[in-house]
Amino acid sequence: MIAAAVLLLYAVLAAVHLPRLGRMAAWAERAPRLAITMWQAACASVVASALLAAVAFAVPAEALGHGLAGLFEACAAMMDSGVTLTSAGAVALLVAGTALVRLGWCGAAVLFRAGAERREHVAWLRLLGRHDRNLGAIVLDHDERLAYCVPGRHARMVITTGALRALAPEQVAAVLAHERAHLRGRHHLVIAAAEALVTAFPGVPVFEHARTEVARLIELLADDVAARRHPRVQLAAALVGLATGRAPGFALGAGGETALTRVRRMVNPALPLRRGEHAAGLLTVGLLLCGPGAVALAPGLVALLAHHCHELLT
Amino acid sequence: MVRGLGELESAIMDRMWARRAPASVRDVLEELRQERSIAYTTVMTVMDKLHTKGLLKRAPQGRAYVYEPVSSREAYTAELMRQTLAGGGNRAATLVHFLERLTPEEAAALQTALQVFPLKDSAP
Numbered sequence A: 001m002i003a004a005a006v007l008l009l010y011a012v013l014a015a016v017h018l019p020r021l022g023r024m025a026a027w028a029e030r031a032p033r034l035a036i037t038m039w040q041a042a043c044a045s046v047v048a049s050a051l052l053a054a055v056a057f058a059v060p061a062e063a064l065g066h067g068l069a070g071l072f073e074a075c076a077a078m079m080d081s082g083v084t085l086t087s088a089g090a091v092a093l094l095v096a097g098t099a100l101v102r103l104g105w106c107g108a109a110v111l112f113r114a115g116a117e118r119r120e121h122v123a124w125l126r127l128l129g130r131h132d133r134n135l136g137a138i139v140l141d142h143d144e145r146l147a148y149c150v151p152g153r154h155a156r157m158v159i160t161t162g163a164l165r166a167l168a169p170e171q172v173a174a175v176l177a178h179e180r181a182h183l184r185g186r187h188h189l190v191i192a193a194a195e196a197l198v199t200a201f202p203g204v205p206v207f208e209h210a211r212t213e214v215a216r217l218i219e220l221l222a223d224d225v226a227a228r229r230h231p232r233v234q235l236a237a238a239l240v241g242l243a244t245g246r247a248p249g250f251a252l253g254a255g256g257e258t259a260l261t262r263v264r265r266m267v268n269p270a271l272p273l274r275r276g277e278h279a280a281g282l283l284t285v286g287l288l289l290c291g292p293g294a295v296a297l298a299p300g301l302v303a304l305l306a307h308h309c310h311e312l313l314t
Numbered sequence B: 001m002v003r004g005l006g007e008l009e010s011a012i013m014d015r016m017w018a019r020r021a022p023a024s025v026r027d028v029l030e031e032l033r034q035e036r037s038i039a040y041t042t043v044m045t046v047m048d049k050l051h052t053k054g055l056l057k058r059a060p061q062g063r064a065y066v067y068e069p070v071s072s073r074e075a076y077t078a079e080l081m082r083q084t085l086a087g088g089g090n091r092a093a094t095l096v097h098f099l100e101r102l103t104p105e106e107a108a109a110l111q112t113a114l115q116v117f118p119l120k121d122s123a124p
Helices: A002-024 A032-058 A061-065 A067-080 A087-128 A161-166 A169-184 A187-200 A205-227 A232-243 A256-267 A275-313 B007-019 B025-033 B040-052 B073-085 B088-094 B104-115
Strands: A130-132 A137-140 A147-150 A156-160 B056-061 B064-069
Touching: A002 A032, A002 A205, A002 A275, A032 A087, A032 A187, A032 A205, A032 A275, A087 A137, A087 A147, A087 A156, A087 A187, A087 B007, A087 B073, A137 A161, A137 B073, A147 A169, A156 A161, A156 A169, A161 A169, A161 A232, A169 A187, A169 A205, A169 A232, A187 A205, A205 A232, A205 A256, A232 A256, A232 B104, A256 B104, B007 B025, B007 B040, B007 B064, B025 B040, B025 B064, B040 B056, B040 B064
Parallel strands: A137 A156
Antiparallel strands: A130 A137, A147 A156, B056 B064
């Protein structure tokens, strides 16, 4: 019962207050990959602790102590002897089960919708664009300066003739390296996962912030990957080249802050994290992921130990 | 809605856009036959499909139709780009853009950030 209360309290506090801690972390831009992992771990820990709170509330602690096999045995015993869950416990399990199914459903819906949109987009690209062997990308005859990638099974990169005219060849190469990093890293799945959480549970601060931050950090990550093979300054120049000289009326929407961060990071790179800082980050990820499980199992373990110690003593 | 537009559909649309004038199935067939062997009925079927999909419009002329693209390639491209950028919520899951759209002020700030670092010493 205490475990259930602790888990539920943690889930609520983490859902509301983790975003604030996450935003304060100035190191995120120095280590985007670690920061993305940490956001994912934070979301997973909130979901896991909420689900485990229900389980801990419904299932007696002694059953959990014997691990999964013990849990099933206890369930079977409960059914055999006609003993059912308390009604409150049953409701808790039902709510948790519904939440889990909803998450799975929303995840599938996000992937399906994205897949359908991509297929249609690729069909249009095949009709309107031409594949450039040297670039390894589809070139669209369009004055607007744009570059993007379509992920998935028929992954491809797209660049407009407007962008090709505005950028030097080295800059085009850097832009395409950035897009290739998105495709190779399967970044669309990372974004889809963050999207699924928000769709399933709208209004939860930690999920909302995770989605925004992951979308931003993934750009920084792709920049870093591209910068391994291409001069950072060329990537920065490409960013500026694509951002400027756009048709009026085309310039609306957000994203400027990220672009400025990206240019600054490219021309003025910060030191990577020290080994100690990196280890601390990984430790935090570990704690976020294992914490809820440990709390849920703790009463069971205590009960198990008490049981066996009692046997030894008598 | 354009699904499964095959290579032949692309080839036909390429020629229709390049002509900038109405064309019968026979006209397109003759152009296509310069680089491949292809049956009249195949071209006719595909052009009929393109008409059903709303990419070609047609008018009867004698015993056959003359076809014409509904819009130019540029117009379709502009529309595709507009849709892509205005995709809304699910856009993040579909397409990852190199750069989101910026306001002129933001673009100017970018340029200032870059000017401090001349492009000539472009060491990685």
